[in-house]
Amino acid sequence: MARIVAERADTLPGLIEAFREHGYAGASLSTIGAATGLGRGSLYHFFPGGKREMAEAVLADIAAWFEASVFTPLADAEDPRAGIEAMMVAIDRYFQSGRRACLMGAWGLGATRDPFAEAITGYFQRWIAALQAALMRGGVAADHALTLAQDVVGGIQGAITLSRALDDPGLFRATLGRLTARLYTALASAG
Amino acid sequence: MARIVAERADTLPGLIEAFREHGYAGASLSTIGAATGLGRGSLYHFFPGGKREMAEAVLADIAAWFEASVFTPLADAEDPRAGIEAMMVAIDRYFQSGRRACLMGAWGLGATRDPFAEAITGYFQRWIAALQAALMRGGVAADHALTLAQDVVGGIQGAITLSRALDDPGLFRATLGRLTARLYTALASAG
DNA sequence: ATGCTCCTGTACCGATCGGTACACTGAAAG
DNA sequence: CTTTCAGTGTACCGATCGGTACAGGAGCAT
Numbered sequence: 001m002a003r004i005v006a007e008r009a010d011t012l013p014g015l016i017e018a019f020r021e022h023g024y025a026g027a028s029l030s031t032i033g034a035a036t037g038l039g040r041g042s043l044y045h046f047f048p049g050g051k052r053e054m055a056e057a058v059l060a061d062i063a064a065w066f067e068a069s070v071f072t073p074l075a076d077a078e079d080p081r082a083g084i085e086a087m088m089v090a091i092d093r094y095f096q097s098g099r100r101a102c103l104m105g106a107w108g109l110g111a112t113r114d115p116f117a118e119a120i121t122g123y124f125q126r127w128i129a130a131l132q133a134a135l136m137r138g139g140v141a142a143d144h145a146l147t148l149a150q151d152v153v154g155g156i157q158g159a160i161t162l163s164r165a166l167d168d169p170g171l172f173r174a175t176l177g178r179l180t181a182r183l184y185t186a187l188a189s190a191g
Numbered sequence: 192m193a194r195i196v197a198e199r200a201d202t203l204p205g206l207i208e209a210f211r212e213h214g215y216a217g218a219s220l221s222t223i224g225a226a227t228g229l230g231r232g233s234l235y236h237f238f239p240g241g242k243r244e245m246a247e248a249v250l251a252d253i254a255a256w257f258e259a260s261v262f263t264p265l266a267d268a269e270d271p272r273a274g275i276e277a278m279m280v281a282i283d284r285y286f287q288s289g290r291r292a293c294l295m296g297a298w299g300l301g302a303t304r305d306p307f308a309e310a311i312t313g314y315f316q317r318w319i320a321a322l323q324a325a326l327m328r329g330g331v332a333a334d335h336a337l338t339l340a341q342d343v344v345g346g347i348q349g350a351i352t353l354s355r356a357l358d359d360p361g362l363f364r365a366t367l368g369r370l371t372a373r374l375y376t377a378l379a380s381a382g
Numbered sequence: 383a384t385g386c387t388c389c390t391g392t393a394c395c396g397a398t399c400g401g402t403a404c405a406c407t408g409a410a411a412g
Numbered sequence: 413c414t415t416t417c418a419g420t421g422t423a424c425c426g427a428t429c430g431g432t433a434c435a436g437g438a439g440c441a442t
Contacts (some may be wrong), residue, residue, distance in 0.1 A: 003389060003438075021302045026216030029430060041390045041436080050431065099302035108356035109292035112211045117358075123308065124356045147369065152365060155342070158349030162341065165299035165315045167308075175345060178338065194408080194419060220400060231401080232420045241401065 004038060008046040011036045012061045015054055016032040020103045023057055033082055036055050052115070059119040062103060066123065069094075070129040080138035084183050087131070088176055091156060098163030098172025105157045135183070139190035152179045193347045199237040202227045205246055211294045215246055215259070215303045243306070250310040253294060257314065259329060261286075262321040270327035275374050278322070279367055282347060289354030289363025296348045318344050330381035339377055343370045 005011055018027045032054065033039055038046075047053040071092050077083030081162030095102065107113055109121045115152060128149045136143035163172035196202055205227035209218045223245065224230055229237075238244040260281050268274030284294065298304055299311045319340045326336035346366060354363035 005389095023216060023301050023303075025214060026302065028428080030428085039391055041392080041434095044431075045389060049192040068358050076338065102352075105352045105356065106297065106300045108352060109297045109365030110214050111217065112214075112252040113355070120356050121358065124353060129357070147365070150362060151366065154353040156346030157348065158347065160297060161293075161296045161352070162315060162345040164304070165296065165311050167225065167312065171341060174338070175342065180361055219398080223397080229419095230421055232404095232422080236403075236419060331423090 004042060005036075007059075009061075010091065011038060011043075011046060011165075012057065014038075016058050016061065016103065019055060019058055020101055020106070023110075024051075027051075055116065056119075058103070058124075059116055063119060063123055065094075066127065071126050075130040075133045076103055077134060079133075080134040080187055081184065083134045084180065085130075086144075088180050092173060092176055095172070097169040098160050099169055101164060102157060102160050105160070124153065135186060135190075138187040140186050141190070144186070148183065152183060155179050193232060196227075199248075202229060202234075203249065205229075207249050207252065207294065210249055211292055211297070214301075215242075215298065216244075237345050246307065247293070247310075249294070250307055254286075254310060254314055254317075255283075257301075257318065266321040266324045268325060271325040273377055274325045274373065275322075275371065279371050283364060283367055286347075286351055288360035289351050290360055291351075292347060293351050293357060296351070315344065319326060326377060326381075329378040331377050332381070335346060335377070339374065343374060346370050 013084060015032065018035035021027075022031055025067050029043065032051075033043065037041070043054070044050065047057065047058075070087050074083040077086070094100070104120050104123045104172045107115065107116060108124075113120060128146070131149035131152060132142075132145045135148060136142055140148070156179065158181075159172045159175035163169055163175075192253065206223065209223045209226035212218075213222055220231060220234065220242065223242075224234065234245070234254070235241065242246075261278050265274040265278050268277070285291070293313045297313050298307060299315075304311060319337070322340035322343060323333075323336045326339060327333055331339070347370065350363045350366035354360055354366075
């Protein structure tokens with residue numbers, strides 16, 4: 001029969017969309033099939049572990065993307081300002097200015113958290129740690145850098161929540177701008 | 192037969208818990224029955240419209256509680272500082288220092304938003320408006336008061352997300368403290 | 383062309399879904 | 413005591429759930 005996708009990874013965008021929009025419980029195999037264009041046969045061929053394995057693959061994919069596109073550049077950037085700027089650009093694009101929800105954040109809020117706690121916890125820990133490291137490289141004291149990183153990562157999550165609830169993408173971008181300014185101010189007064 | 196609850200309102204705490212923990216799609220009638228201690232018969236007696244009506248009742252109950260316990264005192268308080276203090280105390284208790292998720296925020300993130308968009312949007316609009324009003328009464332300029340109110344409400348939502356994901360209630364309280372300080376600073380430099 | 387492997391569609395499974403129907407009960411009202 | 417009725421438990425409905433089984437077709441290597 002005609003191949004639909006070349007490899008398992010090609011199914012992930014559709015999978016992510018289905019899970020993000022409907023949640024773990026709300027994403028039925030029919031929903032997932034529609035979102036990926038794949039039937040049960042293909043789905044269970046790529047993910048023998050079923051829905052659970054699909055969810056794990058989604059979480060791993062998101063984590064890998066952030067690791068490569070946000071955390072590592074942020075933690076490694078010679079100029080903290082450049083790393084932060086790159087992070088904010090990547091974040092705005094990834095979350096489509098707040099139109100797209102954060103799957104990690106959303107799943108952490110309910111019972112779905114439990115089976116995937118490690119992935120969700122690790123995601124936020126890594127993010128905060130990378131941002132804190134960038135700030136510290138810019139001369140910000142460790143404790144201040146930590147609370148600031150928490151404020152910013154939390155602020156981004158809150159901005160997603162708010163801009164989706166109010167259906168106002170402008171709010172997301174504006175909030176991102178203010179958070180960036182706070183980070184720059186901290187770097188300026190420290191460095 | 193022996194009555195289990197005196198009136199419909201008595202079922203709401205269990206209903207809220209079930210929906211908050213499992214989401215709309217994930218909360219089955221069995222789950223809801225277990226959480227409320229009620230069978231299908233009683234549930235459909237109080238909520239002829241089924242699950243949908245239960246969810247609407249839950250959203251209305253949450254909105255009413257915030258209206259009475261947070262928004263109105265906040266907007267009416269003669270001393271903005273007192274109103275803000277009262278809000279933060281109520282918020283910390285209501286969200287159990289971040290252990291309890293915000294149902295409005297969580298539902299706004301996914302497809303559940305659509306059928307209940309009005310309630311969810313209104314909740315956040317009212318909250319931001321009430322906080323903005325309090326700040327303006329304290330002498331803060333309208334535009335600054337608005338962005339500050341957005342930052343604080345969003346910051347609270349983000350703090351819930353983060354403290355649940357990291358399983359760290361201390362983070363929620365600390366963030367609440369920092370947000371309060373920002374509000375006080377704005378009032379001090381304005382008033 | 384012939385196997386062989388990988389992928390796909392479909393039929394089917396038991397369990398559970400949300401919802402309905404209805405008989406029954408306890409307590410309040412007369 | 414009788415009537416009435418709000419509240420309850422249970423049986424049942426069709427639909428859908430997540431998952432399994434398997435036949436078959438496309439593409440590749442030989």
